[in-house]
Amino acid sequence: EPDEAADLLGDLSPELAAETLRGMQDADEVRPLMLHPDETAGGRMTSEYLVLRTGMTAGDAIAALRRWAPDSETVYYLFVVDREGRLAGVVSLRSLIVADPSRCIADIMDRQVISVHTGTDQEECARLMSRYDLLALPVVDDNGKLVGLITVDDLVDVLQEEATEDLQRFGGAEPLDQPYL
Secondary structure (H helix, E strand, C coil): CHHHHHHHHHCCCHHHHHHHHHCCCCHHHHHHHHHCCCCEHHHHCECCCCEEECCCEHHHHHHHHHHHCCCCHHHHEEEEECCCCEEEEEEEHHHHHHCCCCCEHHHHCECCCCCEECCCEHHHHHHHHHHCCCCEEEEECCCCEEEEEEEHHHHHHHHHHHHHHHHHHCCCCCCCCCCCC
């Protein structure tokens, strides 16, 4: 996964990371992720995600999903962008399946989307995902363009690390084995 590759490369010396990137097939997917500090939404996001366009029909979207054949856990709901790539909404897979195939995505999507900026602290991302019971959190840039996605599994580690830090800071000595949500 691009986000995991970016994390690994971030742990290497700049010279070794650059050399490794030169030898990678999907380096273009990894490079943008390395621009963000590790403990931010941009540092936690992945660039591999499905996106729908506002002008698509439900039938077009389902056909596209079949072509893409996603193996991702984020397919339960799909994010929708406008012509400029700005985050415009979200549609659940269920809504997509039960909609009339000729119905426009813009008509069935929910325009109220919880999203974060690339610079948002990872702990805030984890709190939002926990508070709103989200499986994925879209990440946008300064122009509102969708640039990535953070999945819940990427933030479980953040919650566990934060709980361990809190325990150690406030008198507990043992790290937690299980994260709390």
